[in-house]
Amino acid sequence: MTETRTIRAMVVADVVLVLTFLVLLVLYVAGGSSGDGGDAQVSASPTSSAPAATAGATTGPASFRLPSGNIACAMADEGVTCTIASYSYAQPVVAGCTGTTGHVLVLDADGAAFTCETGPTPQVAGDDVATLEYGSSATAGDYTCTSATDGVTCTNGAGVGFRLARASWTELP
Structure with missing residues (x-):
């Protein structure tokens, strides 16, 4: 059982690393030669109830954990x-999915949606991932x-997105 968990954890780590590499590669290729500042502007700042304007932005994709x-x-x-x-809400349905759902939620130009997972269950993020303070x-x-x-x-800028917590998730608006 421990060996299976170790293998699963290694597969998840590999998938995360490959996805991160691919995102960085796409960002580099898309913005590398144009000189138009196509890289993501990333920053972290305290907010009250709504995202506030941020100062001290850095360039590159953001990865963080709560x-x-x-x-x-x-x-x-x-x-x-x-x-x-780890979550306690009802497992969401993803059409055509024969794997598991509920652990990975994506927001992009098409809106918010859960993905179909065929690998091991994600583990708690380690201390090597930057923390976005409450x-x-x-x-x-x-x-x-x-x-x-x-x-x-x-x-996104139009207010479309999601709220994700251990007990529930909500699509916005």
Whole structure:
């Protein structure tokens, strides 16, 4: 049983690394030769109830975890992918999925949707992933995620997105 979990954890780590590499590669190729600043603008700042304007932006995709480690997100100009290791809401239905659902939620130009997972269940994010403190936000392109004690809220500039927590998830608006 322990060996199976170890293998699953290694597969998840490999998938995350490959996806991160691919996102970075796409961002590099898309913005590398144009000189138009096509890289994501990422920043973190405290907010009250809505994402605030941020200062001190850095360039590149944002990857973060909430302080609990149960939710981790990766952001880029093209969208947001959040993974939740443990949840208690009803497993969402994904058409045609023969795997599991409920752990990976994506927000992109098509809106918010859960993905079909065929690999092992995601684990709690480690300390090697940057922490987005409660009350802080991160922005990449048109997407903003805000960390709170009751989960993470991610939206695009039009307010379309999701709120994700251990007990529930909600599509916005």
